[in-house]
Amino acid sequence: xxxxxxxxxxxxxxxxxxxxxxxxxxxxxxxxxxxxxxxxxxxxxxxxxxxxxxxxxxxxxxxxxxxxxxxxxxxxxxxxxxxxxxxxxxxxxxxxxxxxxxxxxxxxxxxxxxxxxxxxxxxxxxxxxxxxxxxxxxxxxxxxxxxxxxxxxxxxxxxxxxxxxxxxxxxxxxxxxxxxxxxxxxxxxxxxxxxxxxxxxxxxxxxxxxxxxxxxxxxxxxxxxxxxxxxxxxxxxxxxxxxxxxxxxxxxxxxxxxxxxxxxxxxxxxxxxxxxxxxxxxxxxxxxxxxxxxxxxxxxxxxxxxxxxxxxxxxxxxxxxxxxxxxxxxxxxxxxxxxxxxxxxxxxxxxxxxxxxxxxxxxxxxxxxxxxxxxxxxxxxxxxxxxxxxxxxxxxxxxxxxxxxxxxxxxxxxxxxxxxxxxxxxxxxxxxxxxxxx
Amino acid sequence: xxxxxxxxxxxxxxxxxxxxxxxxxxxxxxxxxxxxxxxxxxxxxxxxxxxxxxxxxxxxxxxxxxxxxxxxxxxxxxxxxxxxxxxxxxxxxxxxxxxxxxxxxxxxxxxxxxxxxxxxxxxxxxxxxxxxxxxxxxxxxxxxxxxxxxxxxxxxxxxxxxxxxxxxxxxxxxxxxxxxxxxxxxxxxxxxxxxxxxxxxxxxxxxxxxxxxxxxxxxxxxxxxxxxxxxxxxxxxxxxxxxxxxxxxxxxxxxxxxxxxxxxxxxxxxxxxxxxxxxxxxxxxxxxxxxxxxxxx
Numbered sequence: 001x002x003x004x005x006x007x008x009x010x011x012x013x014x015x016x017x018x019x020x021x022x023x024x025x026x027x028x029x030x031x032x033x034x035x036x037x038x039x040x041x042x043x044x045x046x047x048x049x050x051x052x053x054x055x056x057x058x059x060x061x062x063x064x065x066x067x068x069x070x071x072x073x074x075x076x077x078x079x080x081x082x083x084x085x086x087x088x089x090x091x092x093x094x095x096x097x098x099x100x101x102x103x104x105x106x107x108x109x110x111x112x113x114x115x116x117x118x119x120x121x122x123x124x125x126x127x128x129x130x131x132x133x134x135x136x137x138x139x140x141x142x143x144x145x146x147x148x149x150x151x152x153x154x155x156x157x158x159x160x161x162x163x164x165x166x167x168x169x170x171x172x173x174x175x176x177x178x179x180x181x182x183x184x185x186x187x188x189x190x191x192x193x194x195x196x197x198x199x200x201x202x203x204x205x206x207x208x209x210x211x212x213x214x215x216x217x218x219x220x221x222x223x224x225x226x227x228x229x230x231x232x233x234x235x236x237x238x239x240x241x242x243x244x245x246x247x248x249x250x251x252x253x254x255x256x257x258x259x260x261x262x263x264x265x266x267x268x269x270x271x272x273x274x275x276x277x278x279x280x281x282x283x284x285x286x287x288x289x290x291x292x293x294x295x296x297x298x299x300x301x302x303x304x305x306x307x308x309x310x311x312x313x314x315x316x317x318x319x320x321x322x323x324x325x326x327x328x329x330x331x332x333x334x335x336x337x338x339x340x341x342x343x344x345x346x347x348x349x350x351x352x353x354x355x356x357x358x359x360x361x362x363x364x365x366x367x368x369x370x371x372x373x374x375x376x377x378x379x380x381x382x383x384x385x386x387x388x389x390x391x392x393x394x395x396x397x398x399x400x401x402x403x404x405x406x407x408x409x410x411x412x413x414x415x416x417x418x419x420x421x422x423x424x425x426x427x428x429x430x431x432x433x434x435x436x437x438x
Numbered sequence: 439x440x441x442x443x444x445x446x447x448x449x450x451x452x453x454x455x456x457x458x459x460x461x462x463x464x465x466x467x468x469x470x471x472x473x474x475x476x477x478x479x480x481x482x483x484x485x486x487x488x489x490x491x492x493x494x495x496x497x498x499x500x501x502x503x504x505x506x507x508x509x510x511x512x513x514x515x516x517x518x519x520x521x522x523x524x525x526x527x528x529x530x531x532x533x534x535x536x537x538x539x540x541x542x543x544x545x546x547x548x549x550x551x552x553x554x555x556x557x558x559x560x561x562x563x564x565x566x567x568x569x570x571x572x573x574x575x576x577x578x579x580x581x582x583x584x585x586x587x588x589x590x591x592x593x594x595x596x597x598x599x600x601x602x603x604x605x606x607x608x609x610x611x612x613x614x615x616x617x618x619x620x621x622x623x624x625x626x627x628x629x630x631x632x633x634x635x636x637x638x639x640x641x642x643x644x645x646x647x648x649x650x651x652x653x654x655x656x657x658x659x660x661x662x663x664x665x666x667x668x669x670x671x672x673x674x675x676x677x678x679x680x681x682x683x684x685x686x687x688x689x690x691x692x693x694x695x696x697x698x699x700x701x702x703x704x705x706x707x708x709x710x711x712x713x714x715x716x717x718x719x720x721x722x723x724x725x726x727x728x729x730x731x732x733x734x735x
Contacts (some may be wrong), residue, residue: 375485
């Protein structure tokens, strides 16, 4: 009996002694909505803890929607992470609610000096910078080089006319006339705001944006116009008139990697997945083709610090730490996560993967349509996406601009109603919400 | 005198009373408090992030009446329940009757039909999602053997709803079958033998004797299946909501609408109003079912 008591006491002492360092360590937590970043974040965690043995770093990644819900619940409850990485259209509602800390002066100077002016502009809220940008995401056109060369096409389309022409030439059908390879895989469905986002890519080329800014600083739908009609027409014609895409086959990255699509539009981070799934796939990326304008959708994700953090200095120190060139290059190389830095030379990365080059080199006059920094933007995009999906299915909209106008007017009414509910609706002259590359 | 009797009774049954009180308090906290909270929120506006929750009266309910998405979700959910409940009840009763009729290998059949019940819904939905794949799915392959055109099972908005209904019927069949088997095995053989002697056919025995005797079980399964049908969420979310070009068209059902409004658009008041409407609808349907199917005294 006496021996058992001694063994128990020794066992408990060992546990207590090993727990003491954990109890006396400072702990800093970071949450991110992109699991693909974790391999490099694990290195960041390990390296930072080696340099700072009295600090315990905990980095957690969640699925993006799950992450946004967790932030919404934990930040107001006072249980949020010390650092969170989120986009410039999610951050404003937390900044407005007082949950985001202002960075030290040196961080503000760092952002202003080291980042693309476009990125700094997007991440300035009411004249202040709150976060350190982690990624600048431009949507680009993926094209299968072998399929193009087989059809005698020398390179990616540079105009909408070429896009439509090439899509028809590249589409393939079986003996019964069913499409088995899309000439271009458009984002026709899929739920969420993605349908609207990809629609917005083509919309900006037609001269529109999902939301436009009014003179009084408020917002209104900016797609129920000629630009919107032209863009819906592009989709409807590709599916129903030219039959270069279809609802009945695979889409997006999966289709492209399986060689079931000759072109599609996405960010750069599918590239590592495509290389892994189909190492022999001969593909490239290109700037979007031009129509009345020339441009694409662009947004950023930045690291912000929670105002209620007990480790303010530590949090910013960790942010500076993982923004070192070696980690940023690793994210870029392995995940297609593009650091929008002007002080880093990415020549070595482009030499390994030339497809990445498209995301950082933009010509003068290239338009970047960005997400408006509004709390209701996800609702607007998701509900518009549902209506667009129905429109894309409707073959009666072929050569029917009046029909398309009706669809867009109905959608715009809903968009404007959502803006009114949030006190954001503006009247009068409207300007597209975009930035032009200088 | 009465009070003393109560106190004596409580003292005698101290253990039972304390256990029941504990469970009741837990139930109160986990069930009635959230339901009460939802009821309260349905008359307010709250974005989950800011602490203010202004009172808006019946505004949320007024908006619901003109919300075509809510109407579509209600219609889809009703169609789903209207197909799932009768199909699963009838099919499972037929299977249970066949198994109870004395065929060989009954235990194996019971096992085969019960396996879907124990598979969690998420992996089951993923498996079916692959079976429904428009290009590589087994269902379209089987159709091709008969020269039938491939179907966009989860992409065509009308077909998607019935594709999900099929999965849910497959999933619940085994559970209903087991419950029916219990009922069928408890039908006194003497009644059946007497009916046979009187010259009743199998069909007459089934309709006139078996069905009335297992009516409480039918009522139980109809009520439970209906409540579950109106709560449908997991297969819809797993199979048709995906983004990134996933081959599924989101099927609007009430539970997903509530989830979307509450946790995506952060309109907690509006989502609570939708939840309250769903609660009232299910309560009314349950009461009607009890009224129609309960045994008359």
